[in-house]
Amino acid sequence: MVNKEALDTLQKYGIHPSVQRIAIMDYLLKNHTHPTVDEVYVALCKVIPTLSKTTVYNTLRLFSDHGAALMLTIDEKKVCFDGVIVPHAHFMCKRCGKLFDVALPESLKAFLPAGSDFKVDEAHVYYKGVCKACAMEA
8 A cells, every 4th residue: 555645655755656766755754863864774674575675765865865765874874764854953872872853943044134135945954962861861
């Protein structure tokens, strides 16, 4: 059964739907875990045995290029992807490595002064520290 939300999202961003693209978009929309290519591949290869890591990487890159997903490079050791494309910040725990969505404060939504000649296409705000769960373990 085709996920209508995933299909609609692909069409909204001008991406030709395929079985693999719909499955990958569906995974992003349902799993707000900021997955890596490997995580998406492992989750979907059981359902789509012909899926390759290259296909997952190229598809996620396509989503990012079209604005249907965000490519996050907060951690220089791994690239993660986010299906939530509304403006928000991220927090990365330096102990467990998890990424968390953080609401973007109103004061940070306009980084550039009024009247500047810049046209902003994207902005990335992230914080690094220790999450609550890791802090409680210490």
